Amino acid sequence: MNNIKAKMLLIASFILFIFSLQHNVYAAKVGGIAMEPVYSKNQISKNGYLNPRVKPGSYQNFDINILSMSDKNQKITVEPHTAYTSDGISVAYDKDKIISKSNMKNDFRFLFKNKSITFNLPAGKTYRVRFTAKIPNEEFNGIIMGGFYITNNDALEQGQDTGTMINNKYSYVMPAVLNEDGKKAVPKLTLDKIDANGNIVSSKIENKKSAYIDSMSIYSKITNSSGKVVSEYEGKDKSVAPNTNFYLDNLMYSGNIRPGKYHIKIVAKSTDPYKWVMEKDFSVSSAQYIGYIIESNQWILYLILILLLLILILIIFIIKKRKEKNND
Template sequence: MTKYIKSIIVIMSIMIMYVLGTEAVSAEEMSFSVEAQLPENQRDKSKTYFDLRVSPGTKEELKVEIKNNKDEEITVQIQANTAITNDNGVIDYGEAKPKLDKSLETPFASIAKVEPELILAPNEKKIVTIPVEIPKESFDGIILGGLYFTQKETDKGAKTDAGMQIENKFAYVVGVRLSENDESVESNLELLDVAAGQRNYRNVVVATLQNPMPRILGQMTVNAEVFAENDRKTALYTTKQENLNMAPNSNFGYGIKMANKAFKPGKYILKMVVEADGKSWPFERAFEITADEAKKFNDEAVDLVEEPNDYLMYIIIGGIILVVIIIGLISWMVYQKRKREAELKRKANKKRKRKNKSNGTKKKKPIE
């Protein structure tokens, strides 16, 4: 249940402001506030996040003002995170140690250095400086990441039934977008894998999509269908989602919902069409769900919909057929027996009639 609890904590207990494309959260709602100090090489001064034009081999200094909005001392934790795509098809800046896509050459977290903690007196303001080492080799496209700020809690939250401590945290993310030129990077999309999986203890077919290019792939529409290998006309499961976004050089597992149905071992076909950036990517991939995988996920799944047991149905049908055969066989045997008895009776009657006739027609000797 740990994974399930973590999901609840992320959704309900952590308030995150994504500065890239989101509305600002007022300082009064947060224990602290942050504000990016935009440098001269900021491409658009109207943005509230860092969108910098950089040069190979240079060093950038990102300055962020942090203000304590409380009348007590607080400690702010700071992370420099690489942008990834989470399983909801959303660009995520909050993961400290995510699993990175193999196409990503320069993770933002590897070139930005931060002090992990900052102590602020009551109502104090401080400016923190985060040095960023730009790669010596020139690059096209963008490097995308975020500066992630959370308050360090001193009072632990209540423990759950499983003994896990839940902390209420407030967080800010200041996005960082680095580019060296305006060269257009052509969009692309790959399907890496298809397999059985779970999301929040519910069975899904997971199709792993990859954006291998150093650019954001946005406003994606995904249509997916799953078929049995021996019936490619009738879709077993279908799903459609719109407005998904992928970070540069990232991948994520797109979940095809199964309406809380149990996995069945067998061979299947995924058919998927993804539309974005004025392009369309059709994919078709065969995959198999083994008996061990089906049992494992079905045992862990919650709220499974009860379906008719095919094996029980076959047993019932087989039993009915067997009963019909037995009844038919018994009926045939009874019929044959009666037929033999009737034949024997007919022969006996015929023999008796011949005997009676023979006795009744015997001639008497004449009287001399």
């Protein structure tokens, strides 16, 4: 039994190391458990995560062995989560609900009728979790990407010496990638819209294909109507989940963006290699600029309201005085 525990712990550590590099999986530090994927007969390759080749309309089991490495009983919850692209432009799995996108044809989470399994994990024991997915009847190209998000519910306990509350909550992900035909879809990045507020310009970028983008570098430059560079951004080792979008933020050099016309150019490259060049003109109106200044400085709004109130009182006072004078 000790040899089995040691072997599973080694496998879990290897999985954690690999995916912290390749998939930016959250929870780099595992608590009192170790995990092992149980490969099905249709597993494409034994690569440390669940990667079955599925058929349209079929049912697919996903099994995970969870081993307690703690001397205490634990209450564990496992949930299937759809992979998404975080604000830091990396693949993440920690949200249980993803806002529906028009281009997200196959959402990993909704392949499962059972959205959550909670169980008690005795100290030193192993528990096998099984989720069953209903594969869409319609064939899909590329991949469906998600993961099984594992958390413990015994988050707080009282320290014996200090009496203070200790946070023992941890989380971990077992990634899963589904493929049907074995063909790799070609990712496609497009620039959707631009929001300019204050000193930040946010560009919404969409990956409209069922393809994963890894080791991506991205550069953006904003110029004003005179051609002067007013903002630049450069990022490396980014990753994008299939059929998702993300926001690229440019910080303006000179504070709040002024009213006027602007142009943004974004160049993204992956190691596949793929390259995307996205450009767009946008403008900031005086009304937008003033609106943001007032919104971010509430005291200005209050001052305007007070001035309007004083003017109203003054007008009423003048009208009243004139009426009194006419009556005399």
